[in-house]
Every structure is written in structure tokens, then in C-alpha cells.
Amino acid sequence: MVGSTPTFVRRKDDEKDNLNKPKRVSLGEALHLKPKEEHLSCSSSAHDLRHLEEEKEKENIASPRGTLEVCMNDFDFDSPPLAKREASCSSTRAHNNWSNFFKLLKKKSFKRLGSLTHFISPKIPKWKSRSSRESHVLSKLYNFNSSWVTFNPSDLRKATHNFDSENIIGRGGFADVYKGCLQDGQLIAVKKLNKGTTEEKTAGFLSELGVIAHVDHRNTAKLVGCCVEGEMQLVFELSTLGSLGSLLHGSDKNKLDWSKRYKIALGIADGLLYLHESCHRRIIHRDIKAENILLTENFEPQICDFGLAKWLPEQWTHYNVSKFEGTFGYFAPEYFMHGIVDEKTDVYSFGVLLLEIITGRPAVDHLQQNIVIWAKPLLNGNHIKDLIDPSLGDDYDRGQLGCLVITASLCIEQTPLLRPRMRQIVTLLRGDKHLMQFPRARGNRPLERTYSEELLDAHEYNSTKYLTQLKRHQEIALGMES
Numbered sequence: 001m002v003g004s005t006p007t008f009v010r011r012k013d014d015e016k017d018n019l020n021k022p023k024r025v026s027l028g029e030a031l032h033l034k035p036k037e038e039h040l041s042c043s044s045s046a047h048d049l050r051h052l053e054e055e056k057e058k059e060n061i062a063s064p065r066g067t068l069e070v071c072m073n074d075f076d077f078d079s080p081p082l083a084k085r086e087a088s089c090s091s092t093r094a095h096n097n098w099s100n101f102f103k104l105l106k107k108k109s110f111k112r113l114g115s116l117t118h119f120i121s122p123k124i125p126k127w128k129s130r131s132s133r134e135s136h137v138l139s140k141l142y143n144f145n146s147s148w149v150t151f152n153p154s155d156l157r158k159a160t161h162n163f164d165s166e167n168i169i170g171r172g173g174f175a176d177v178y179k180g181c182l183q184d185g186q187l188i189a190v191k192k193l194n195k196g197t198t199e200e201k202t203a204g205f206l207s208e209l210g211v212i213a214h215v216d217h218r219n220t221a222k223l224v225g226c227c228v229e230g231e232m233q234l235v236f237e238l239s240t241l242g243s244l245g246s247l248l249h250g251s252d253k254n255k256l257d258w259s260k261r262y263k264i265a266l267g268i269a270d271g272l273l274y275l276h277e278s279c280h281r282r283i284i285h286r287d288i289k290a291e292n293i294l295l296t297e298n299f300e301p302q303i304c305d306f307g308l309a310k311w312l313p314e315q316w317t318h319y320n321v322s323k324f325e326g327t328f329g330y331f332a333p334e335y336f337m338h339g340i341v342d343e344k345t346d347v348y349s350f351g352v353l354l355l356e357i358i359t360g361r362p363a364v365d366h367l368q369q370n371i372v373i374w375a376k377p378l379l380n381g382n383h384i385k386d387l388i389d390p391s392l393g394d395d396y397d398r399g400q401l402g403c404l405v406i407t408a409s410l411c412i413e414q415t416p417l418l419r420p421r422m423r424q425i426v427t428l429l430r431g432d433k434h435l436m437q438f439p440r441a442r443g444n445r446p447l448e449r450t451y452s453e454e455l456l457d458a459h460e461y462n463s464t465k466y467l468t469q470l471k472r473h474q475e476i477a478l479g480m481e482s
């Protein structure tokens with residue numbers, strides 16, 4: 001057992017229109033300003049697991065047991081891979097600004113990198129007004145990204161017709177999102193935090209802003225600026241098609257033909273790879289789900305909602321959290337069993353998302369059936385045809401489907417060690433056999449599992465136990481406990 005078992009925090013809000021959406025565990029409540037307990041401390045099994053993985057990756061950058069290669073050969077990859085896209089890094093200037101920002105804050109600890117307020121607040125004299133403290137933080141952030149626009153409340157009121165409810169385009173657990181149009185004609189989405197006290201909203205606002213500040217990739221949401229007078233609001237470029245979740249599980253599903261789904265899967269993978277590896281800091285998103293993928297008019301996916309995202313310092317193997325935040329249906333087993341957060345927890349959520357894209361089913365359906373529990377037997381029995389969204393008919397590319405199915409099944413492996421990294425996933429999804437075979441060509445060790453891995457797998461992540469636990473945790477979390 002690793003660390004303390006996380007406590008479930010049940011979501012309180014009862015948005016009627018969100019009933020069929022995956023339930024996000026209340027960040028609002030968890031944030032209720034008692035800082036979450038997060039620690040570096042790893043118990044031996046978590047530590048060993050990560051250590052084993054790192055050792056293995058040093059020796060051999062292919063999949064831990066050769067599954068990838070085997071699977072790759074089982075499918076037909078005749079269809080041409082899509083053009084390779086490069087993950088772009090933010091500019092050097094941005095990097096320097098970010099370093100300066102932290103120097104200015106005289107950082108002592110990176111314990112809660114996703115939440116700026118914790119190490120900012122003590123630096124600001126208590127007698128100063130909130131707006132003065134916020135201004136201090138924001139002026140540093142604005143130094144970091146000078147292209148952001150500071151909106152005043154009247155700009156945003158005008159843009160959204162006084163926050164007319166007609167203009168609401170999204171309702172999350174913590175914010176209402178309004179569509180708006182600026183005077184120069186630019187379409188925007190205004191994220192207005194609506195849950196919790198002013199303190200809590202400020203914490204959430206700064207936390208999201210602090211992460212998104214240095215995220216710059218074509219598959220991540222684009223921040224235009226923000227408003228801090230009165231209520232705090234984040235302003236993004238509008239993604240005209242809304243979220244992947246609303247399309248996939250709504251009446252416009254027919255817009256998502258196979259080629260669009262494939263493109264979306266690749267784009268999300270590119271975005272996640274960027275967050276994990278190409279950004280200046282390792283960012284773990286922690287809430288990858290269909291509702292947090294926005295779509296531009298060209299069906300380019302953009303990862304949004306960095307409200308839970310964490311920066312993971314290079315030397316850390318993982319975070320250990322004691323409270324659940326995120327969305328049911330997307331939780332990795334090591335997260336709900338041990339509170340472990342790292343890249344592989346995002347990989348698991350991405351696997352669930354891939355299953356949604358393939359099957360058209362939600363992560364947790366109206367009968368509370370978990371998509372992983374539903375799909376596992378079909379994946380194990382290779383009943384691929386039974387997985388495919390019936391609304392697609394026969395209209396899909398067999399090779400591309402094969403890539404998505406293989407990737408999904410690896411991403412939802414119960415043992416994190418057996419899940420590929422985003423780098424490998426990007427390769428897998430494109431069906432690039434050449435790259436996957438590269439390590440063998442270099443004469444690396446054959447891909448065998450070690451005894452301890454076998455033990456660990458058998459002992460801690462026994463498949464039946466895993467599925468039972470998955471079901472049980474979901475029941476507890478959703479209040480269905482008998």
C-alpha cells in the first residue's frame with residue numbers, strides 16, 4: 001500500500017444539464033482552502049515501481065514487455081500515416097520570463113507548483129487589500145506573458161451581452177463559460193468561476209493561470225487575457241465546435257466521422273506529449289476527459305481546463321495526494337488505490353478517452369457502467385467490431401482503428417509500468433512500425449519482464465482484483481454502496 005488511501009470527496013453540485021456528464025470530484029470542496037496534502041514521500045512499492053520503470057527505460061526505450069511491437073504486427077498499417085507534427089516549445093523569452101517570475105517570488109519550495117497562491121501569499125503583507133495582492137501576482141504573470149490582454153469588467157460585459165444566459169456555452173463544476181465577441185470582432189470564451197468563496201475562486205483562478213501561462217502548443221487552449229477587477233475571469237479564444245464531449249455524446253455526433261476522430265486522437269496525444277515532455281516543466285493535466293477537449297472549426301483538438309494541472313519537478317517520481325480530484329471514469333487505478341499522480345495517470349485517462357472516441361460511449365454511462373469494465377472483455381477477446389461506435393457503420397479505416405484500439409488497450413493497463421509513455425503513444429497512433437522497432441535494431445536487451453515486475457503485477461494489480469476495485473470505488477464515489 002502506498003501512502004494514505006485518498007479520501008473520496010463527493011461532488012455536491014447538481015447541475016441538471018450535466019447529469020450525463022462524467023462527474024468531476026469536487027475540486028471546489030477539496031480546494032476549500034485547506035491545502036491538499038501532497039507529498040513526495042513514496043512508500044517502497046510506489047518507489048520501486050517508478051524506479052523499475054526508469055531503470056527499464058534507461059535500458060530500453062521500447063515497451064516494457066514488447067507488447068507494442070507484437071500488437072503493431074497484428075494489424076494492417078497500410079494506410080499512410082498522417083503528416084508528422086512537431087510539438088512546439090514556448091519561446092526562450094517566455095522561458096526567461098518564467099524563471100524571472102519565480103526568482104521574484106523567491107521560491108523556497110515547489111511543493112504545490114500548480115497553485116501559485118501558496119507560495120505567493122506569505123510574501124504579501126497581510127494589511128494589503130486582496131486586490132493589491134492579486135495585482136502583485138498578476139503583474140508578475142503579465143510580465144511573463146506580455147501578449148495577454150487585461151480586460152476590465154465592462155469590456156467583458158459588453159462582449160457577452162451582460163453575461164446573458166443565452167451566451168452560456170459550457171458549465172463545468174467550477175465555472176460558467178460564456179461566448180462573447182470583442183469590439184475588434186474576435187470571438188472569445190469567458191470562464192467565470194462560480195463555485196466557492198472569493199478566496200477559493202482566487203486560488204482556482206491563479207492556479208489555472210499559473211499553469212496555462214507557459215503552455216503554448218497548437219493542441220492546448222489559447223488564453224487571450226483575463227479580468228481581475230471585481231470577479232476574476234479567464235478569457236480564451238473561442239473554440240467554435242465546443243467540446244469533444246458535447247459532440248461525441250450529443251445530437252451532433254454525425255459530425256465526427258472516422259477521419260475526424262482519428263485526427264482528434266492524434267492531436268490530443270501531441271498536446272499531452274507536449275505537456276509531459278516538451279514544456280519547460282513537466283505538467284500533469286490530471287483531468288483529461290472529453291469535456292476538456294475543445295475543438296476548433298477544423299476539428300483541431302485543444303486541451304483545456306488546467307484547473308487541476310500540476311507541475312512535477314524533474315527529480316520527483318510522482319505526487320502522492322490524499323484527496324481525490326478529477327473525474328470518475330478517468331481515474332487510473334494507482335490513483336484511486338494509492339493517490340499516485342504522474343504522467344501515467346494522464347496516460348490512463350487518455351486511454352479512456354480513446355475508448356470513448358472509438359466506441360462513442362461515455363466514460364461512465366447513465367447506468368453507471370464504466371467504459372473500461374465494459375471494454376476489457378472485448379479487447380481481451382479481440383472483438384474489435386463490437387467496440388466500434390455503431391453510428392460509424394463500416395465507415396472507418398481499419399489500420400487507423402487498429403492503432404487506436406491497441407493504444408487504448410495499453411493505456412488502460414492496470415499497471416502503470418505497462419502503459420506506454422506519450423512519446424510512444426504518438427508513434428503507436430500513427431502506426432509507425434519503424435520507430436517502434438528502433439530499440440531492437442540497436443541491439444538492446446529483449447523485452448522481458450523482471451521477476452519483481454511479475455510479482456508486483458500479480459500481487460498488487462491482479463486483473464480481477466483491479467476490476468473489482470474499480471467497480472467498488474466507483475460505487476462508493478457515486479453513493480451506490482450497498
Ligand SMILES: Nc1ncnc2c1ncn2[C@@H]1O[C@H](COP(=O)(O)OP(=O)(O)OP(=O)(O)O)[C@@H](O)[C@H]1O
Nearest residue numbers: 170172173174175177189236237238239243291305
Ligand atoms: N475556449 C472555449 N471555447 C468553447 N467552449 C469552451 C471554451 N472553454 C470552455 N468551454 C466550454 O465550457 C466547458 C467548461 O469549461 P471548463 O472545463 O474550463 O470549466 P470547469 O468548471 O473547470 O470544468 P470542470 O468541471 O471540468 O472542472 C467546457 O467543457 C466547454 O464545453
